[in-house]
Amino acid sequence: MAAKEMRAVYAETLLELAKEDPRIVVVEADLMKATGTTPFKTAFPERAFDVGVAEANMLGVAAGLAAEGKIPFAATFGCFASRRAFDQFFMSGAYARLPVKLVGTDPGISAAFNGGTHMPFEDIGIMRMVPGIDIVEPSDPVSLQALVRKLAASGKVGYLRLHRKAVDAIYPEGETFELGKGKLLREGKDIVIIALGAIMVPEAIEAAQRLKSEGIEAAVIDAISVKPLDTGLISEWIGKTGAVVTAENHQKMGGLGSALAELIAESELQGCRLTRIGVADEFGEVGTQDWLKKRFGLSAEDIAAAARSLVAGKGKRKQI
Amino acid sequence: MNSMELSRLEEAAKEIRKKTIDMIGFLGVGHIGGALSIADLLAVLYFREMKVDPAQPRWPERDRLVLSKGHAGPALYSALAMKGFFPEEWLHTLNKGGTNLPSHCDRNKTPGIDMTTGSLGQGISAACGIALANRMDGRDVFTYAIIGDGESNEGQVWEAAMFTAHNRLDRLIAFTDCNKMQIDGVTSEIMNLESFEAKWAAFGWEVERIDGHDLEAIASVIENARARVRPRAGAKERNSASASAEHSTERPPTRPTMIILDTIKGKGAEFCEGQVGSHNMNFDYETAKKAIAALDR
Numbered sequence: 001m002a003a004k005e006m007r008a009v010y011a012e013t014l015l016e017l018a019k020e021d022p023r024i025v026v027v028e029a030d031l032m033k034a035t036g037t038t039p040f041k042t043a044f045p046e047r048a049f050d051v052g053v054a055e056a057n058m059l060g061v062a063a064g065l066a067a068e069g070k071i072p073f074a075a076t077f078g079c080f081a082s083r084r085a086f087d088q089f090f091m092s093g094a095y096a097r098l099p100v101k102l103v104g105t106d107p108g109i110s111a112a113f114n115g116g117t118h119m120p121f122e123d124i125g126i127m128r129m130v131p132g133i134d135i136v137e138p139s140d141p142v143s144l145q146a147l148v149r150k151l152a153a154s155g156k157v158g159y160l161r162l163h164r165k166a167v168d169a170i171y172p173e174g175e176t177f178e179l180g181k182g183k184l185l186r187e188g189k190d191i192v193i194i195a196l197g198a199i200m201v202p203e204a205i206e207a208a209q210r211l212k213s214e215g216i217e218a219a220v221i222d223a224i225s226v227k228p229l230d231t232g233l234i235s236e237w238i239g240k241t242g243a244v245v246t247a248e249n250h251q252k253m254g255g256l257g258s259a260l261a262e263l264i265a266e267s268e269l270q271g272c273r274l275t276r277i278g279v280a281d282e283f284g285e286v287g288t289q290d291w292l293k294k295r296f297g298l299s300a301e302d303i304a305a306a307a308r309s310l311v312a313g314k315g316k317r318k319q320i
Numbered sequence: 321m322n323s324m325e326l327s328r329l330e331e332a333a334k335e336i337r338k339k340t341i342d343m344i345g346f347l348g349v350g351h352i353g354g355a356l357s358i359a360d361l362l363a364v365l366y367f368r369e370m371k372v373d374p375a376q377p378r379w380p381e382r383d384r385l386v387l388s389k390g391h392a393g394p395a396l397y398s399a400l401a402m403k404g405f406f407p408e409e410w411l412h413t414l415n416k417g418g419t420n421l422p423s424h425c426d427r428n429k430t431p432g433i434d435m436t437t438g439s440l441g442q443g444i445s446a447a448c449g450i451a452l453a454n455r456m457d458g459r460d461v462f463t464y465a466i467i468g469d470g471e472s473n474e475g476q477v478w479e480a481a482m483f484t485a486h487n488r489l490d491r492l493i494a495f496t497d498c499n500k501m502q503i504d505g506v507t508s509e510i511m512n513l514e515s516f517e518a519k520w521a522a523f524g525w526e527v528e529r530i531d532g533h534d535l536e537a538i539a540s541v542i543e544n545a546r547a548r549v550r551p552r553a554g555a556k557e558r559n560s561a562s563a564s565a566e567h568s569t570e571r572p573p574t575r576p577t578m579i580i581l582d583t584i585k586g587k588g589a590e591f592c593e594g595q596v597g598s599h600n601m602n603f604d605y606e607t608a609k610k611a612i613a614a615l616d617r
Binding site: 025046047049051052054056057059060061062063064065066067068069070072087088091092095096097 | 386426427428434435436438439441442443444445446447448449450451452453454456457475476479480482483486487
C-alpha cells in the first residue's frame with residue numbers, strides 16, 4: 001500500500017465492516033468531514049449520526065446504541081475525546097461494560113495549526129486509567145485497517161488514536177495485527193527503540209539508520225498498543241540489548257514511556273537503562289508539524305542522541 | 321381509569337414507598353428523598369404502562385427505562401422486586417459489599433435495569449441511543465427516561481434535548497421529577513430553570529406538566545404521548561433519518577414528549593417529606609418502621 005490518508009483508510013474500513021456487519025454504526029460531533037466518514041453516511045444514512053457540536057451527548061448516544069447491541073465508532077479530535085467527554089466515555093461506556101469505540105484524531109503535534117488548545121499530549125495518559133480498555137495508535141495504513149477490524153470485534157471499549165494525514169505504508173499488505181501486540185521492525189544488539197504512532201515510528205526508523213552509520217545497532221519496535229502492552233516482545237528486546245528509548249508524540253508522563261518504566265521497575269529488567277522521548281510536561285503550541293517536532297524534541301535526531309548517550313553509558317549499568 | 325384500577329396503582333405506589341423506606345432504613349443511610357418523589361411514576365410505569373417480562377429482563381420487545389437520576393435506584397429496585405425481576409430478599413443487601421443493588425443503577429448487576437447511571441445528565445443521552453437503535457431495528461417499543469430537576473443543570477441534558485427533537489425520536493418519553501430541591505438547597509435559589517415547559521418546548525418537545533403524585537394524570541399523559549406516535553406495526557421504518565422524514569409523503573414521526581412532574585421530595589415519609597436534607601440522609605430502622613406504619617394507616 002502506498003502513502004494514503006489515514007482518515008480515508010479509517011472511513012473505508014468502517015464502510016467495509018458495515019457492509020459485513022449491520023451492528024456497525026458511526027456517531028460524530030460535527031467532525032464527520034474531518035474524520036472522513038461522510039461516505040459512510042451517504043452509504044448508510046440510517047447508521048451514521050451527527051449529534052452536532054456535543055461530545056458528551058455523542059458518547060452517551062453511543063453507549064445507548066451499544067446497550068442495544070450496536071457497535072458504535074464515535075470520533076472527534078483527541079483533545080475532546082479525552083478531556084471533554086471522558087466521564088461519558090468512562091461511565092456510560094466503560095463502566096457500563098458497553099463496547100463503545102472512541103476515536104481521538106489529530107494526536108499531539110499533528111494538530112499543528114489548530115494549536116495548543118487542540119493538541120492532545122495527555123489523551124493516552126487519561127485513557128490508560130480506564131480498566132480493561134484497548135488503546136492503539138497505528139503507525140500506517142495497513143496496521144490501521146487491521147486494527148479497526150480488531151477493535152470492532154473486541155466486545156470491549158477501545159481508544160483509537162488516529163493520525164488523519166497521509167503516511168507511507170510500513171507493513172506489506174496482508175500483514176496481521178492483534179490488539180495488545182507490537183511489531184519488531186528491525187533487529188539490533190546495542191539498544192531498542194520502542195516507538196508509537198505514524199509520526200514517531202518513522203522517526204525511530206530514521207534514527208536507527210543514522211545510528212547504524214555510526215556503528216550502533218538499534219532494534220526498533222512499533223509498540224502499536226499502549227494497553228495492553230506487549231510485554232513479551234518488549235521484555236525480550238530489552239533483555240537482549242539492556243537499553244531502551246521510548247518515542248511518543250505525547251507527554252512522557254502517563255504514556256508509553258511511563259508504561260515501560262512501570263514494566264521495568266517491577267520486573268527482571270530492573271537495571272536496564274531507559275530514556276523517554278516525549279513532551280516534557282508542557283502544553284502544545286501552534287506551528288507546522290515539522291516545527292513542532294523540533295520544538296518538543298520529537299525528531300529522529302532527538303531519538304538518536306538519546307540512544308547514543310545510553311549506549312555510551314552502558315558500561316556503567318549493572319548487569320541484568 | 322376505574323376505581324379498582326386506581327386503587328391497584330395506589331397500592332403499588334404505597335408498596336414501592338414502603339420497600340424503599342425499609343431498604344434504606346435497614347442500611348441506615350441513602351437517597352430517600354428523590355427516590356420517594358418518583359414512586360407514583362414508577363407505579364404507573366411498571367404496573368400499567370410498560371411492557372416488560374421479569375422472566376426475560378433483556379427481552380428485545382420490552383419497553384426500556386433509563387433512570388438518569390440514578391441515585392433514585394432504591395425506588396426502582398422496589399418496583400422491580402415487586403414485579404418479580406429478583407427476590408425481595410435482595411432489598412436488604414442495598415449497598416453492601418458484593419450486592420446486586422448498588423446505590424446507583426447498574427445494568428450489569430440488577431435484572432431489569434436497562435442502563436448504568438449515576439453521573440448526572442448521562443442517562444438521557446443513553447436513552448436517545450437506545451431509542452435510536454430500536455428505531456433502526458424497527459421495534460415497536462418505547463424508551464422511558466427519568467431525569468431530575470437538579471440534574472437538568474447539566475449541559476448534557478440539553479445536548480440530548482436537541483438531539484432527540486432533531487431526530488424526532490418520538491418513542492422516547494421522558495419525565496422530569498420536579499421536586500424543587502437539589503443537594504445544596506431549593507432549585508429556585510441554587511439554579512433556577514423555570515420555566516421547564518418553555519425550555520423543553522423551545523427545544524422542540526411536546527410538553528405536559530402535571531401533579532407527579534396524581535396516578536390518573538400520569539397514566540393519562542403517558543397514554544396520550546403514546547397515542548401521538550404512529551404505530552410501527554413490526555415494519556422497519558423507511559425514512560428514519562430526520563431529513564428524509566421531513567420530505568417524506570408519509571406522516572413524519574411526531575415529537576418526543578417531556579412530562580414535567582411536580583413532586584414533593586421525600587413524599588410519603590413523615591420524617592423527611594419536603595426536606596432539602598432528604599437527598600441523602602441518615603435515619604435508623606426504627607424511624608423507617610414508624611414511617612411505614614404511618615403509610616399503612
